[in-house]
Amino acid sequence: MARLHSLLRAAEADKEAVQVQAKAETQSIRETIRAEGNLCAEEFRKQAVSRERDIHILKEQYAAVQESYSARISDLQARLAKLRSRYKALEGRRNLEMEGFSRDIATLKRHVVKLENLCYGTKLTNDDIRLLRMGPVPRVGD
Numbered sequence: 001m002a003r004l005h006s007l008l009r010a011a012e013a014d015k016e017a018v019q020v021q022a023k024a025e026t027q028s029i030r031e032t033i034r035a036e037g038n039l040c041a042e043e044f045r046k047q048a049v050s051r052e053r054d055i056h057i058l059k060e061q062y063a064a065v066q067e068s069y070s071a072r073i074s075d076l077q078a079r080l081a082k083l084r085s086r087y088k089a090l091e092g093r094r095n096l097e098m099e100g101f102s103r104d105i106a107t108l109k110r111h112v113v114k115l116e117n118l119c120y121g122t123k124l125t126n127d128d129i130r131l132l133r134m135g136p137v138p139r140v141g142d
Contacts, residue, residue: 114128
């Protein structure tokens, strides 16, 4: 029986030693895991700060580009409006010139016919003679 008691005490001592060793190893593992976790968390924080900085820079660049292109678009729209108005004015002038040229040609044709009549002996009326002396009819807008 004394032998059982001594074996029991030895087993309890071994048990205590194993428990102490297990607690020490567990504590060591926990500290290692905490340290690694803290390192990973710090790494992630640095990456997050870096990404936030990158996003901020990209937002600023986007705003600058957007402002630049908005200004360019408004300039191009103003230029387009100006060119359209100039084109309309040019088209109006061209139409007036065409109308004037058409009238000049018609007047010159009448003049030529009357001069041919005069040259080839056809009698001219007093109105025809007066028109020949006046010259061409002035255009509208001159």
